[in-house]
Every structure is written in C-alpha cells, then in structure tokens.
Amino acid sequence: MRxxxxxxxxxxxxxxxxxxxxxxxxxxxxxxxxxxxxxxTQAMPLIGALLGESRTSGGVLLPEFYLQLGAxxxxxxxxxAVVPLAVGAFGNYLVPLMIGAPDMAFPRLNALSYxxxxxxxxxxxxxxxxPGGAAASGWTSYPPLAVIATMGQTAWLVGxxxxxxxxxLNSINMIVTILQLRAPGMTxxxxxxxxxxxxxxxxxxLLAFPPLQAAAVLQLMDRLAGTSFFMPSGLxxxxxxxxxxxxxxxxLWQHLFWFLGHPEVYVLILPALGIVSEVIANITRKPIxxxxxxxxxALFMGSMSFLVWAxxxxxxxxxxxxxxxxxxxxxxxxxxSVIIVTALVLSLSGGSIRxxxxxxxxxxFLPMFGLxxxxxxxxxxxxxxxxxxxxxxxxGHFHYIVAPGTLFALFAGIYYWFPKVTGRKMHDxxxxxxxxxxxxxxxxxxxxxxxxxxAGMNRRLYDGGRTYEAFAGFDGSFRGQAWSAVFLGVxxxxxIVNLFWSLKRGARVGNNPWDATTLEWVATSPPPAHNFxxxxxxxRGPYDYSLPGAARDxxxxxxx
Amino acid sequence: xxxxxxxxxxxxxxxxxxxxxxxxxxxxxxMLFGALFxxxxxxxxxAIDWPSGRQFLSLPLGTVNTIVLIQVTAVAWRARQSSAIxxxxxxxxxxxxxxxxxxxxxxxxxxxxxxxxxxxxxxxxAMYFTLTGLHALHVIAGIAANVWAIAGATRVGEAMMxxxxxxxxxxxxxxxxxxxxxFGLMYLL
Numbered sequence: 251m252r253x254x255x256x257x258x259x260x261x262x263x264x265x266x267x268x269x270x271x272x273x274x275x276x277x278x279x280x281x282x283x284x285x286x287x288x289x290x291t292q293a294m295p296l297i298g299a300l301l302g303e304s305r306t307s308g309g310v311l312l313p314e315f316y317l318q319l320g321a322x323x324x325x326x327x328x329x330x331a332v333v334p335l336a337v338g339a340f341g342n343y344l345v346p347l348m349i350g351a352p353d354m355a356f357p358r359l360n361a362l363s364y365x366x367x368x369x370x371x372x373x374x375x376x377x378x379x380x381p382g383g384a385a386a387s388g389w390t391s392y393p394p395l396a397v398i399a400t401m402g403q404t405a406w407l408v409g410x411x412x413x414x415x416x417x418x419l420n421s422i423n424m425i426v427t428i429l430q431l432r433a434p435g436m437t438x439x440x441x442x443x444x445x446x447x448x449x450x451x452x453x454x455x456l457l458a459f460p461p462l463q464a465a466a467v468l469q470l471m472d473r474l475a476g477t478s479f480f481m482p483s484g485l486x487x488x489x490x491x492x493x494x495x496x497x498x499x500x501x502l503w504q505h506l507f508w509f510l511g512h513p514e515v516y517v518l519i520l521p522a523l524g525i526v527s528e529v530i531a532n533i534t535r536k537p538i539x540x541x542x543x544x545x546x547x548a549l550f551m552g553s554m555s556f557l558v559w560a561x562x563x564x565x566x567x568x569x570x571x572x573x574x575x576x577x578x579x580x581x582x583x584x585x586x587s588v589i590i591v592t593a594l595v596l597s598l599s600g601g602s603i604r605x606x607x608x609x610x611x612x613x614x615f616l617p618m619f620g621l622x623x624x625x626x627x628x629x630x631x632x633x634x635x636x637x638x639x640x641x642x643x644x645x646g647h648f649h650y651i652v653a654p655g656t657l658f659a660l661f662a663g664i665y666y667w668f669p670k671v672t673g674r675k676m677h678d679x680x681x682x683x684x685x686x687x688x689x690x691x692x693x694x695x696x697x698x699x700x701x702x703x704x705a706g707m708n709r710r711l712y713d714g715g716r717t718y719e720a721f722a723g724f725d726g727s728f729r730g731q732a733w734s735a736v737f738l739g740v741x742x743x744x745x746i747v748n749l750f751w752s753l754k755r756g757a758r759v760g761n762n763p764w765d766a767t768t769l770e771w772v773a774t775s776p777p778p779a780h781n782f783x784x785x786x787x788x789x790r791g792p793y794d795y796s797l798p799g800a801a802r803d804x805x806x807x808x809x810x
Numbered sequence: 811x812x813x814x815x816x817x818x819x820x821x822x823x824x825x826x827x828x829x830x831x832x833x834x835x836x837x838x839x840x841m842l843f844g845a846l847f848x849x850x851x852x853x854x855x856x857a858i859d860w861p862s863g864r865q866f867l868s869l870p871l872g873t874v875n876t877i878v879l880i881q882v883t884a885v886a887w888r889a890r891q892s893s894a895i896x897x898x899x900x901x902x903x904x905x906x907x908x909x910x911x912x913x914x915x916x917x918x919x920x921x922x923x924x925x926x927x928x929x930x931x932x933x934x935x936a937m938y939f940t941l942t943g944l945h946a947l948h949v950i951a952g953i954a955a956n957v958w959a960i961a962g963a964t965r966v967g968e969a970m971m972x973x974x975x976x977x978x979x980x981x982x983x984x985x986x987x988x989x990x991x992x993f994g995l996m997y998l999l
Contacts, residue, residue: 351814352812352813352814353813355813355815355816355827355831356827356831357813418835418838421834421838422831422834422835422838423831425830425834426827426830426831426834429823429830430814430815430820430823430825430826430827430830431813431814431815431827456834456837456838456841457837457838457841458841459838460838460839460841460842460844460845461841461842461844461845463842464842464843464845464846464849465845467846467940467944468846468849468940471929471936471939471940475928475929475930475936475939476928476929476930477929477930477933477936477940478930478933478936479849479853479933479936479937495930495931495932495933495936496857496858496932496933497853497856497857497858497860497932497933498853498933499852499853499856502849502852502853505852506845506849509845
C-alpha cells in the first residue's frame with residue numbers, strides 16, 4: 251500500500267486510521283478531565299507526574315491546562331475525529347463502491363484533501379507545545395476571550411483554515427462522484443439511503459464551512475494585525491483597557507460560528523443515520539420502511555439546517571422577533587429527524603432480526619439518539635434554554651447525539667464493512683462485549699449530567715463547583731462518571747484488540763457475508779483497484795430483501 | 811484508469827465532472843465571501859461612524875485595476891472556444907494581466923502604508939485589507955491554475971484542455987465579480 255495513493259479505498263483507510271487515532275486522543279483528554287472533576291485536589295495517578303510543571307502542580311491539573319483539554323477535546327472530537335471518520339473514511343471508501351464507480355471523480359484532489367486534514371490536525375495539536383499551551387477558549391473559540399488568548403489559539407485558527415479547505419475539496423469530490431459516476435441503472439431513487447445521507451452531508455460541508463473559514467480569517471486578523479472585528483470598545487483585560495479601534499462585535503463571531511455550527515450537527519448525524527439504515531435493512535431482512543419519506547426528510551433537514559443557527563444564541567440579547575423565528579424553525583427541523591428515526595423503528599416491526607454485532611450497535615443507536623434528540627427540544631425554546639444554557643444539560647444532550655448516537659453508528663459501520671475491507675470478519679464475542687460495555691459506560695457518564703444540571707451545575711467549572719454550596723453533594727455522581735469513563739476506556743480495548751487481531755486472524759469470509767443487497771458486496775473482498783470487473787449494471791432498488799418468489803431472502807441490486 | 815465523464819458530458823446531468831466541480835467550488839466560495847460581505851454590512855451599520863472609502867483609497871488606481879482584471883476574464887472566456895495551442899497563448903496573456911493586477915495592487919498597498927494606513931487604523935480599513943488580501947490570494951491561485959493548464963496543454967489532449975479552460979473561465983468570472991463588489995462597496999460608496 252503506497253502512502254501517497256490516489257485510490258479512494260486507500261484514502262478512506264488513511265482517513266479511518268487517522269480519525270480513530272484522534273478519537274482515542276480526544277477520549278484520553280476527557281478521561282483526564284473526568285478524573286480531575288472527581289478528585290480535583292488529588293494528584294492524578296500515573297500521568298499526573300508526566301505532564302510537566304507548566305501543566306500540573308503536584309500532579310493536579312492547572313486551570314489553564316484544564317481549559318486547554320476541554321477546548322481541544324471538543325475540537326478534536328468534532329472536527330478531527332467524528333466528521334473525518336464519517337465522511338472521510340466511510341464516504342471515501344464506500345461511496346464509489348455503492349454506486350458502482352471505479353474511483354472518486356477527482357482522485358488526486360481526494361488525496362490532497364486527506365493530507366490537508368492530516369496537516370490541519372498536526373497544526374492544531376502543535377498548540378500544546380507552544381508557550382501558553384493549546385487553544386483554551388472552548389471548541390467554539392468565542393471572542394473576546396479567544397482574541398486575547400495565548401499563541402495556541404493562532405494554531406487553532408490556522409489549523410481550522412486548512413481543515414475547511416480539506417473538507418471543501420472532499421465535499422466537491424463526493425457530490426460530483428455521486429451525481430456523475432453512478433453506474434448504469436443506478437437512478438437517484440435506487441441509491442442506498444447512505445448515499446443520500448452522504449450527498450446531503452457533503453452539501454452542508456460545502457456551504458456551511460466557508461463562513462467559519464471567513465470568521466477564522468477575521469479572528470486571525472484581530473490577533474495578528476491588531477484589528478477589532480470581534481473586539482468591543484472599552485473591554486478591560488487584567489485591569490487595563492484592551493486596545494481596540496472601535497466598532498467590533500463579539501456577537502458577529504457567534505453568528506458566523508453557528509452558521510457553520512448548526513449544519514455541522516447534521517453533518518455529524520446524517521452519515522450515522524445512513525449507516526444505521528443499511529445495517530437495519532440487512533438485519534431485519536426486509537426493505538427499510540418509508541425509503542422515499544426518509545430521502546425527502548434528509549433533503550428537508552439539510553436545507554432547513556441553515557435557518558436555525560441562532561438557537562445557540564438566545565442569551566445574546568436578541569429581540570423576541572428574532573428568537574421567535576429561530577424557535578419556530580428549530581421546532582420544524584425536529585420533524586425530519588423524527589420521520590427518519592420513526593421509519594427506522596417501524597422497519598424493525600415484523601422483521602426476523604439477526605442480532606449481529608453491527609446490528610446491536612445499530613439497535614443501540616436508536617434509543618440513544620432518541621434520548622439525545624428529545625432532550626434537545628427544551629434547548630430549542632428560549633424560555634427553557636435560558637436556565638439550561640451552559641449547564642451540564644447541554645453537554646448531556648449533545649453527547650447523547652454524538653457519543654452513543656453517532657459513534658455507535660460508526661462502530662456498527664466498522665463491524666459491518668470490515669469483511670469488505672479485509673475479507674475477514676471481526677471477532678463476535680469481543681464485539682458483543684464492546685457493545686454492552688460501551689452502552690453501560692456511556693450512560694454512566696452522560697445520564698448523571700441531566701441530574702447535575704437541575705442543580706445548575708455549570709459545564710466549565712474547573713473544580714466541578716466545589717466552591718459553591720449549592721453544588722455540594724455531587725462528589726458521588728462525579729466519581730461515578732469518572733469510573734464509568736475508566737470502564738468505557740477499558741471496554742474500548744476489546745475493540746482495539748479486535749481490530750488488529752481480526753486483520754490477521756479473523757475468520758475468512760466470502761464477498762457477501764451478511765447476505766446484503768447493495769452494490770459494494772458484489773465486488774471482491776477486498777475490492778481490487780478500480781473496484782469492479784467491468785461496470786456493473788443496476789436493475790433494482792437498494793433493499794430488495796425477502797422478495798416474494800425469490801430463491802433467497804436477498805436479491806442484489808445488480809441482479810435482473 | 812479512466813474516470814467516466816471527465817471530458818464528455820453525462821446525459822442526465824448535462825455536464826462534465828470538471829464543470830460540475832467548478833460550479834460547486836464557486837458555490838462554496840460564494841459562501842466564503844458572502845460571510846465576509848455580511849460581516850462588512852453588520853459592522854458598518856452598527857458603527858457610530860463609518861468612513862467612506864474615498865477618504866483613503868485611490869479611485870483612479872482602483873478603476874485602472876478593475877479594467878486590468880476584466881481583461882484576464884475576457885481572455886480566459888475567449889480561450890474556451892479555442893484550440894489547445896491557442897488557448898495556451900490566451901491563458902499566458904491572461905496570466906500577464908493578472909500579474910499586472912497584483913503589481914498595481916501592491917503599488918496601492920505601498921501608497922496606503924506610506925500614508926500610515928494599517929488594518930489596525932479603523933475597522934473599515936481592516937475590512938479593506940482583509941477582503942482585498944483574500945481576493946489577491948484568489949488571483950494568485952488563479953495564476954497558478956493558469957500555469958498548470960498551460961503546462962499540460964499539449965500533453966492532456968484537446969478535450970481535457972477544453973474542459974480545463976472552461977473551468978478556468980468560470981473561475982475568473984467569479985474572481986471578477988468578487989472584485990466588482992469590493993470595488994463598488996469600498997472605492998465608490
């Protein structure tokens with residue numbers, strides 16, 4: 251395997267390995283945070299002494315380093331782990347295979363987008379070794395705090411600029427590939443739902459990311475050229491009035507950031523919904539229920555996601571007309587998510603479900619994603635958002651969406667398509683332990699957050715609110731969360747071991763071990779360069795399972 | 811390996827991969843500059859005092875530069891219809907015009923710097939330097955793309971070269987439009 255390959259499968263795997271490494275790194279960072287919150291005055295075992303004087307004092311995390319960990323955990327998980335894994339890895343590897351194409355439309359641009367992502371990640375991480383450490387102003391980098399922050403913030407902004415370039419190239423490639431390179435007979439309404447999800451996701455990446463790039467340029471100017479785009483007049487920093495040329499607006503950053511930030515949420519969940527749909531159709535042995543409604547819902551969700559961003563900003567003092575508008579659009583956008591999840595749940599009814607490992611993760615996804623989605627509704631209404639804002643409720647809500655939600659779907663995808671990539675199956679028992687352990691561990695971390703939030707526990711308190719009387723009595727729940735996080739980490743070892751063990755020792759399987767219908771299973775495992783021998787022709791829809799009168803309970807798309 | 815529809819149009823979409831890719835790229839760029847122009851609008855309407863660009867910027871230099879930049883597009887637009895050999899010459903001429911634009915722009919910056927005008931002087935100038943700087947980066951990228959197309963002109967064949975020149979022409983039109991908005995907003999208003 252060449253390192254600088256233009257083969258979409260190699261690039262997909264490069265994305266997968268890099269983003270999984272970032273996922274582990276982001277998890278280790280939060281493990282330190284959870285440990286610190288449980289025992290804020292005790293030296294951290296093992297690694298406390300290794301972090302150095304600038305980051306710890308007597309083995310206890312310093313506040314500055316705690317904030318760096320928080321900001322970088324969010325940045326890494328969202329921008330460098332989950333999106334590249336969902337779009338870069340699954341998208342690049344599977345899209346050409348599932349639509350019957352020899353490669354992506356622009357193979358060299360594809361390689362370029364991977365390497366830009368790689369460089370962007372390194373630049374952001376390099377912040378940890380700059381004086382003052384990495385970016386520490388939250389993953390949202392709100393000014394004026396971010397403008398007066400140490401050099402790590404500059405690394406964050408430069409990395410973000412490069413990352414947006416990478417995702418732009420990747421999304422252009424994805425859209426052109428899906429629209430132009432479909433095999434004969436693969437009409438739009440015969441595309442697997444995963445492909446629709448990738449198409450909508452790519453449009454969101456293409457159109458929503460550039461405003462963040464613009465915002466990053468403006469913040470860089472503020473930091474390096476002394477401009478005041480985001481710096482208000484008369485701001486007092488450390489007892490002195492900060493330099494400002496007048497007329498800057500910190501709220502402008504929030505608008506630009508959340509104009510990306512909300513579509514980004516759908517970038518995180520649409521690929522997950524796509525993967526879960528493929529797996530659910532496969533384990534229930536019947537067509538997914540309401541395919542057309544799901545496609546319509548995905549398209550509607552994608553376009554609507556550009557009109558909801560200010561529901562992250564109810565506390566900025568916007569007028570009732572503005573907040574009314576964004577509350578209404580926010581309530582409307584919950585409808586397509588409900589349509590898709592309902593369709594997936596209805597797909598289960600009457601199916602003879604095969605409880606495979608990918609099936610378990612897909613089934614686990616549904617209630618966890620549901621919990622995350624329903625807890626989001628009170629955050630979309632200003633009246634309830636105002637007290638809940640900046641508490642652990644928000645953290646619990648979006649982690650239910652992304653961790654036992656999107657990550658479960660991505661794990662389902664890894665177990666499901668591993669045989670296609672390697673020709674071997676992953677170990678079943680290790681996979682089951684991984685699933686049940688992750689389910690328990692994640693709920694152990696995130697469920698208490700909703701309860702802590704009722705006491706008003708703020709999400710960014712360095713000592714977990716120990717100095718406030720109102721937050722007394724939460725030691726137990728913090729420690730429960732810390733042990734859950736450790737448990738979750740241990741359980742991930744099953745996955746890591748499984749991944750490498752199965753590469754060499756997994757049971758060899760044929761080209762179509764799950765008896766699936768979509769086009770990627772027609773290719774050999776692993777697929778050769780250019781994927782198919784000759785161009786496949788598509789004769790039917792994506793989910794022809796259990797057709798009446800058919801010899802088997804699945805009929806591949808390429809069969810007449 | 812042959813990727814389908816690199817040079818010939820796909821029947822149901824009516825375009826080649828390259829053309830569709832360029833349109834999507836432009837859509838993304840519209841969002842980038844759209845965000846910056848929105849920021850400009852928001853900052854200027856909420857400012858107590860927003861200066862007119864005529865106080866600081868040289869209208870004659872800006873006008874000449876506008877005309878120079880339009881030549882780049884005019885030439886690239888003609889290259890769409892030409893043979894690879896002729897397109898190569900036209901793109902070279904276009905690149906020279908684009909370099910002239912950058913030269914004049916540098917001259918303007920030099921004038922402004924010597925008059926003590928900096929991005930940190932006021933928010934109008936901050937926006938001016940950011941927008942024109944980012945636009946100049948697009949001109950530089952365009953020259954690089956021109957050179958890349960010129961270098962491959964005879965190697966890649968007529969059809970491929972025609973696709974590249976069509977995409978380049980689209981790109982230069984976009985760079986022009988961005989400039990015209992900057993010119994209208996900052997030099998004229």
